[in-house]
Amino acid sequence: xxxxxxxxxxxxxxxxxxxxxxxxxxDGPLLVLAGPGSGKTRVITRRAAxxxxxxxxxxxxxxxxxxxxxxxxxxRRIDALGVSRGMWVHTFHALGVRLLREFGPLARVQAxxxxxxxxxxxxxxxxxxxxxxxxxxxxxxxxxxxxxxxAKNRLESPAEYVERAEFFDTQVIARVxxxxxxxxxxxxxxxxxxxxxxxxxVLRAHPEIVERLNIRFxxxxxxxYQDTNHAQYVIAHYLAQHHRNICAxxxxxxxIYAWRGADLNNILDFERDYPDAVVVRLEQNYRSTGRILxxxxxxIAGNRRRKHxxxxxxxxxxEPAEVWRFSEGQAEAEEIGGTIVRLHAAGRPYSDVAVxxxxxALSRGLEEALRARGIPYKIARGVAFYNRKEIxxxxxxxxxxxxxxxxxxxxxxxNTPPRGIGSATVGRLLAAAERSRRxxxxxxxDPIEQAALKTAGKKVRAFVELxxxxxxxxxxxxxxxxxxTLTLSGLEAALEKERxxxxxxxxxxxxxLVTAAQRYDQEAEAPSLADFLNRVALVSDQxxxxxxxxxxxxxxxxAAKGLEFPIVFIVGLEQGxxxxxxxxxxxxxxxxxxxxxxxxxxxxxxxxxLSHAAQRVIRGVPTPRAPSQFLRELDPAATVVxxxxxxxxxxxxxxAASNRVRAEAPDADGFVPLDDHLPPEESRRRSxxxxxxxxxxxxxxEDLEIIAAAAEVGAASSPYGAWKPGTFVRHDxxxxxxxxxxRPGGGQTRAAIQFAGCGEKTFILExxxxxxxxxx
DNA sequence: TGGAGCGTAATTTTT
DNA sequence: TTACGCTCCA
Numbered sequence: 001x002x003x004x005x006x007x008x009x010x011x012x013x014x015x016x017x018x019x020x021x022x023x024x025x026x027d028g029p030l031l032v033l034a035g036p037g038s039g040k041t042r043v044i045t046r047r048a049a050x051x052x053x054x055x056x057x058x059x060x061x062x063x064x065x066x067x068x069x070x071x072x073x074x075x076r077r078i079d080a081l082g083v084s085r086g087m088w089v090h091t092f093h094a095l096g097v098r099l100l101r102e103f104g105p106l107a108r109v110q111a112x113x114x115x116x117x118x119x120x121x122x123x124x125x126x127x128x129x130x131x132x133x134x135x136x137x138x139x140x141x142x143x144x145x146x147x148x149x150x151a152k153n154r155l156e157s158p159a160e161y162v163e164r165a166e167f168f169d170t171q172v173i174a175r176v177x178x179x180x181x182x183x184x185x186x187x188x189x190x191x192x193x194x195x196x197x198x199x200x201x202v203l204r205a206h207p208e209i210v211e212r213l214n215i216r217f218x219x220x221x222x223x224x225y226q227d228t229n230h231a232q233y234v235i236a237h238y239l240a241q242h243h244r245n246i247c248a249x250x251x252x253x254x255x256i257y258a259w260r261g262a263d264l265n266n267i268l269d270f271e272r273d274y275p276d277a278v279v280v281r282l283e284q285n286y287r288s289t290g291r292i293l294x295x296x297x298x299x300i301a302g303n304r305r306r307k308h309x310x311x312x313x314x315x316x317x318x319e320p321a322e323v324w325r326f327s328e329g330q331a332e333a334e335e336i337g338g339t340i341v342r343l344h345a346a347g348r349p350y351s352d353v354a355v356x357x358x359x360x361a362l363s364r365g366l367e368e369a370l371r372a373r374g375i376p377y378k379i380a381r382g383v384a385f386y387n388r389k390e391i392x393x394x395x396x397x398x399x400x401x402x403x404x405x406x407x408x409x410x411x412x413x414x415n416t417p418p419r420g421i422g423s424a425t426v427g428r429l430l431a432a433a434e435r436s437r438r439x440x441x442x443x444x445x446d447p448i449e450q451a452a453l454k455t456a457g458k459k460v461r462a463f464v465e466l467x468x469x470x471x472x473x474x475x476x477x478x479x480x481x482x483x484x485t486l487t488l489s490g491l492e493a494a495l496e497k498e499r500x501x502x503x504x505x506x507x508x509x510x511x512x513l514v515t516a517a518q519r520y521d522q523e524a525e526a527p528s529l530a531d532f533l534n535r536v537a538l539v540s541d542q543x544x545x546x547x548x549x550x551x552x553x554x555x556x557x558x559a560a561k562g563l564e565f566p567i568v569f570i571v572g573l574e575q576g577x578x579x580x581x582x583x584x585x586x587x588x589x590x591x592x593x594x595x596x597x598x599x600x601x602x603x604x605x606x607x608x609x610l611s612h613a614a615q616r617v618i619r620g621v622p623t624p625r626a627p628s629q630f631l632r633e634l635d636p637a638a639t640v641v642x643x644x645x646x647x648x649x650x651x652x653x654x655x656a657a658s659n660r661v662r663a664e665a666p667d668a669d670g671f672v673p674l675d676d677h678l679p680p681e682e683s684r685r686r687s688x689x690x691x692x693x694x695x696x697x698x699x700x701x702e703d704l705e706i707i708a709a710a711a712e713v714g715a716a717s718s719p720y721g722a723w724k725p726g727t728f729v730r731h732d733x734x735x736x737x738x739x740x741x742x743r744p745g746g747g748q749t750r751a752a753i754q755f756a757g758c759g760e761k762t763f764i765l766e767x768x769x770x771x772x773x774x775x776x
Numbered sequence: 777t778g779g780a781g782c783g784t785a786a787t788t789t790t791t
Numbered sequence: 792t793t794a795c796g797c798t799c800c801a
Binding site: 091259415425596 | 777778785786787788789790791
């Protein structure tokens with residue numbers, strides 16, 4: 001019996017009963033179902049501390065999260081409890097990198113491997129398609145990319161994928177997948193999915209490695225278990241195989257990554273996988289007011305695939321949730337901006353406020369409104385920095401010097417900045433590489449090839465010499481390597497010139513990269529250029545959320561998970577946006593959209609405002625919008641509706657259906673004429689009044705449906721009413737085809753057309769050069 | 777070779 | 792609205 005750690009009482013203090021049970025559970029599988037705001041992070045960190053304080057060496061504990069930010073946060077909090085030394089706290093992907101570094105050869109990767117992000121990956125997919133002779137109009141490269149990613153999540157090799165491929169296009173993709181894998185191998189590169197897949201496959205094939213890892217990691221904690229995909233599930237399974245000390249925490253109601261392969265069944269079936277599992281439910285919420293919780297609970301009750309929880313709180317009931325309705329999307333942004341100004345004037349720090357949206361495109365209007373009012377804000381977009389051209393260019397140089405086989409990076413920098421090696425020369429070199437089956441860089445170095453190129457050959461030689469000089473300069477600290485690369489490559493000079501010519505100051509951005517490298521040099525345990533590059537590759541948007549920045553935060557609903565703010569706005573609660581159009585389609589998942597909305601609402605501590613507009617400018621086109629079906633699913637007893645609609649010049653009121661007495665026929669534009677017997681002033685006054693939704697009123701209130709109907713009529717009255725599946729059409733480029741399906745929505749009409757020569761393609765009819773063929 | 781200019785297509789969420 | 796790819800011209 002180990003002596004009890006004196007710190008143990010601190011570890012267990014201020015925990016409620018279920019929390020304490022979860023923290024002090026020692027051996028065997030444990031499932032913690034943690035509702036929003038129920039102190040889940042606290043439980044995980046305390047549990048890690050508890051294990052250590054009761055005698056488990058820290059290096060025997062492995063904690064896995066999904067985001068770097070969560071990992072850092074957990075490490076920090078465990079640190080604060082004084083026990084983190086030697087403990088492994090990683091994201092699944094970072095764990096993948098570390099393990100691949102250890103047993104890489106078993107997974108067909110060599111030291112210094114590159115990690116390809118989505119953009120790199122797409123390049124390789126395109127290359128693979130070209131290699132297979134697959135035309136990009138036959139299979140969209142993005143489609144192939146996501147099919148390959150999905151296959152990897154299922155741990156399917158190209159050969160296994162082929163077996164399942166029934167249809168022509170999947171057979172094509174199977175060939176592309178195979179070529180893609182070969183290209184990655186030649187380049188000593190892995191993509192994001194490989195970081196999981198290859199680890200999972202190694203574990204499956206090598207019991208001795210599993211054994212070794214099981215000895216090393218006696219306790220495994222996995223956070224956000226509801227977001228694990230099949231590959232992650234398999235990894236978790238093997239990591240806990242012998243000792244079965246797996247602690248999974250999560251909440252099925254907050255699973256929002258099914259589109260990326262997350263399998264809700266992993267958490268729903270945990271008790272089947274581990275029949276002896278102890279299950280702890282954390283249902284007491286410490287975050288939100290009673291009404292916020294009430295509204296959220298009513299909403300999520302609409303889902304079938306879940307584990308029931310009774311969320312409750314001792315917090316005050318608070319204010320009702322608010323639904324704000326606008327006639328136009330811009331008014332929504334303006335009103336939110338104005339409200340934030342007033343809140344701030346009343347003493348609220350900006351950081352008390354966050355605005356969430358379903359799609360990034362919605363941030364623009366908000367940004368403009370905030371900027372116009374001088375409200376400081378930040379958008380949670382971590383990758384934005386690393387996606388800048390100048391940053392990617394710099395990193396490409398570094399990648400080549402760590403991994404000379406990295407052809408994607410090599411091709412990126414071969415003529416950046418311009419050095420007279422144009423596409424014709426590159427084309428010749430690539431052909432030579434393919435002919436002689438040698439890596440591109442080897443061909444570049446070949447004096448014979450250089451000579452064959454005549455004048456360009458000299459430039460190629462200068463380029464490889466440059467690469468050698470850069471490689472020689474990358475031996476010191478990472479920061480030194482980065483700045484030497486900038487100077488030697490000529491990037492610095494090029495950017496300087498661009499700035500002096502009055503262009504953007506992109507030099508400042510690459511200087512920031514040097515700063516980031518300096519920070520890394522100081523913080524990393526064993527800094528190396530390769531590790532720095534790996535780390536940079538795994539940066540995500542979520543990591544950029546800085547709640548302590550003192551500014552209003554703007555982010556997608558996905559990025560909002562795990563955060564909390566006193567005042568939360570969720571904008572664009574409209575059909576097609578939330579739930580998103582894709583989810584409304586045949587195989588879409590409405591429940592996931594509902595969870596997304598649930599996640600958003602439960603971020604709020606004091607006040608939640610859900611807004612929608614009857615019309616919104618999308619891609620420059622004013623589009624009628626119907627309110628989200630989720631608005632109808634909120635608990636009306638805890639909800640209040642506030643209309644900000646305004647009459648138009650001609651007296652019509654967009655979206656002000658709340659003033660209606662009975663439904664009227666929509667006019668030709670698809671808008672319901674409202675209150676046109678009232679003078680505009682009266683109409684405006686009425687539409688501004690605050691309405692409280694009583695249950696009855698809510699029940700037979702038609703307004704939402706009416707607006708929805710108006711939107712639909714708007715779409716149906718489009719010139720494509722007569723287009724049906726089977727209708728023959730002619731496209732200026734693809735020729736004659738036949739409509740497969742047609743769907744109005746969001747002011748645009750989408751249709752899939754099957755063409756004789758080149759397969760099925762989807763169009764926005766309003767924009768595509770396409771006509772109906774008339775029967776004659 | 778490389779830049780400018782044009783047309784076309786696309787837009788969900790991200791480790 | 793923007794991004795990308797393609798063609799054309801200096």
